[in-house]
Amino acid sequence: MTTTVFASPTEAAGNGNGNGVGPAQPSVAAKAAPAKTFNDVLADVAKRANIKKIDRALAGELDSRLSTHKVMITVTAGNRDAFRKLLQQRGRRVRREHGSLNLFVADLPTQDVLEFANSGLVKALSLDSPIRASQIAPTVTVTAPAQPTVTAPYAVLPGATFNVTITNGTGNAKDWVSLNATAALDATYVGWKYLNGSTTAPTTGLTSATVQFVAPTVPGTYNVRLFANGGWTKLxxxxxxxxxxxxxxxxxPVKPGKAFTVDVSGAPGNVTDWVSLTAADAADTNYFSWAYMNGSKSAPSTALTSATVTFIAPVTQGTYNIRLFVNNTWVKLATSTPVIVSGAAPSVTIPSAITAGDTFTVAL
Structure with missing residues (x-):
């Protein structure tokens, strides 16, 4: 009896441990990456590049590899016509145009988006899509605190008392105000007070107050300055x-009907500052005569701060004065000392009848 012995498949093929020669092992080659499309390349460039003109929503859509995008394009000022022509030449669909905003809404391929992002014609590129409520940032309104103010009268008489109003102060007990010539340094004041109107600080700070000052006797321009808490921080x-x-x-005394002069100095320098001759006991509006600083009823072309103005005394004897008003208003800046009009009124004597062509004498 013949016995036939069959080799196992492993033994017949060889397993690398015996002497059998098995079939060649398959070679493992590197798997080639699929070729990228043109849009893939552009999208990668957009993702890697720091293109500030492209907003986040549009950059995300570029990364999604859509071929066409609905884009809002903001062009630089003066280039709207040129950009419209460029879109027309490329056959791009323009959905909307907002002239006042230099803005187009158009369907663009990815290639155009990236090209326009590097164009000097374009300021910004963003995705034109509905905005969800979650995308809208809340509006925060910030109200700036009210600033301190100091209010003083436009004009006061020398030596007169006047009020100064302070509002929105810091509330420090030692906040203080000073009266200074306008051209003077802060430290060169002519008077000062705390907000309680005294040179002794209040026990409780004030944020608003009315403080009285006495005007200097020297005519000129002054202002009032508010400082913080006993220091030189000007508010x-x-x-x-x-x-x-x-x-x-x-x-x-001036004789009735005679001319006399008035010297004005220290006027504020408005072209329509004016002076009046008025009876001493009369209201400002009941003046006898008036003139601008140039002595005329026509305002000068150049403002005057000092002048000599001529008036004719009234024929009625009495006590009068001169009053200076500011800029065509009834704001009175100064009143003179009395002008006494007294004596005989001037008379004129002329012949009762003369012949045409004759010479005649007038007696004053």
Whole structure:
């Protein structure tokens, strides 16, 4: 009996441990990456590049590899016509155009988006899509605190008392105000007070107050300055305070009907500042005569701060004065000392009848 012995498949093929020669092992080659499309390359460039003109939503859509995008394009000023022509030449669909905003909404391929991001014609590129409520940032309104103010009168007479109003102060007990000539340094004041109107600080700080000052006797321009807490930190300065000018009139009586002069100095310098001749006991509006600083009823072309103005005395004897008003208003800056009109009124004597062509004499 013949016995046939069959080799196992492993033994017949060889397993690397015996002497059998098995079939060749398959070679393992590196798997080639699939070729990228043109849009893939562009999207990768967009993802890696720091293109500030492209907003986040549009950059995300570029990364999704869509071929066409609905884009809002903001062009630089003056280039709207040129950019419209460029879109037309490329056959791009323009959905909307907002001229006042230099903005187009158009369907663009990815290639155009990246090209326009590097174009000087374009300021910004963003995705034109509905905005969800979650994308809208809440509106925060910040109200700036009110700033300190110092309010003082436009004009006061020399030596007169006037009020200064302070609002929105810091509330320190030693906040203080000073009266200074406008051109003077802070430390060169002519008077100062805490907000309680005293040179002794209040026990409790004030944020608003009314403080009285006495105007200097020297005419000029001044202001009031607010400082913080006993120091030199200046919080506010008032508008200019004009301390009254001087009006110099004749000391001797003036005869009725005669001309006399008034010297004005220290006026604020408005072209329509004016002076009036008024009875001493009359209201400002009941003046006898008036003139601008140039002595005329036509305002000068150049403002005057000092002048000599001529008036004709009234024929009615009595006591009068000169009053200076600011800028065509009834804001009175100064009143002169009395002008006494007394003596005989001037008379004129002429012949009762003359012949045409004859010479005649007039007696004054």
């Amino acid at each position: 506010a300065t008032s508008a200019t305070v004009n301390v009254g000018p001087t009006l110099t009139v004749p000391l001797a």
